[in-house]
Amino acid sequence: DAKTTQPPSMDCAEGRAANLPCNHSTISGNEYVYWYRQIHSQGPQYIIHGLKNNETNEMASLIITEDRKSSTLILPHATLRDTAVYYCIVRVNNAGNMLTFGGGTRLMVKP
Amino acid sequence: GAVVSQHPSRVICKSGTSVKIECRSLDFQATTMFWYRQFPKQSLMLMATSNEGSKATYEQGVEKDKFLINHASLTLSTLTVTSAHPEDSSFYICSAALGSGAYEQYFGPGTRLTVT
Numbered sequence: 728d729a730k731t732t733q734p735p736s737m738d739c740a741e742g743r744a745a746n747l748p749c750n751h752s753t754i755s756g757n758e759y760v761y762w763y764r765q766i767h768s769q770g771p772q773y774i775i776h777g778l779k780n781n782e783t784n785e786m787a788s789l790i791i792t793e794d795r796k797s798s799t800l801i802l803p804h805a806t807l808r809d810t811a812v813y814y815c816i817v818r819v820n821n822a823g824n825m826l827t828f829g830g831g832t833r834l835m836v837k838p
Numbered sequence: 839g840a841v842v843s844q845h846p847s848r849v850i851c852k853s854g855t856s857v858k859i860e861c862r863s864l865d866f867q868a869t870t871m872f873w874y875r876q877f878p879k880q881s882l883m884l885m886a887t888s889n890e891g892s893k894a895t896y897e898q899g900v901e902k903d904k905f906l907i908n909h910a911s912l913t914l915s916t917l918t919v920t921s922a923h924p925e926d927s928s929f930y931i932c933s934a935a936l937g938s939g940a941y942e943q944y945f946g947p948g949t950r951l952t953v954t
Contacts, residue, residue, distance in 0.1 A: 765882075768929070768948070769948060770844075770945035770948045771882065771933075773944060826872075826882075826933070826943055828881040828882040829881060
């Protein structure tokens with residue numbers, strides 16, 4: 728799987744939008760962009776994924792650039808409970824394909 | 839989303855004993871399950887891929903005789919840490935993949951193993 732680059736940490740004010748960037752310049756045409764988050768001492772939680780179109784669900788929005796070399800996860804109204812490590816992963820969509828976790832971005836939502 | 843459970847959530851055992859961790863997909867069938875290990879302040883590292891009815895595939899550096907994986911049904915995979923040592927103390931997390939067009943993985947809550 729292609730590698731991703733994320734900033735190690737970010738702060739966000741409660742109630743504001745949190746925009747988490749991810750670079751994946753070597754992504755292949757059949758690789759999807761996945762986002763997971765891990766709250767301290769819990770298992771990772773699936774957030775969203777996409778191939779090339781922007782995606783939105785009840786948790787977040789995913790914006791993928793036209794060249795697919797980068798993406799941004801947007802939490803529209805961050806709360807204190809969104810404090811977590813956010814992982815951006817690129818992966819071929821296959822049930823047998825594991826996830827390769829990098830360092831992620833530690834998001835701290837502050838009151 | 840789909841629910842994956844793990845049992846126990848935390849366990850303390852003595853060095854030299856074996857510990858079994860269960861991973862269950864509660865509301866879906868999972869042909870493939872994955873086992874990860876996470877040391878403090880580090881990211882998750884894949885240990886092995888478990889396929890129902892067949893032998894697990896282990897990542898390089900993971901001893902298959904020490905970390906026994908059994909995936910006897912489409913909803914249950916077990917990881918047994920045999921002859922545990924203090925360096926095996928870690929956070930063990932399983933995940934299960936949906937199939938049939940949906941490939942996101944859902945993770946269990948993790949098991950904190952402490953070997954004394």
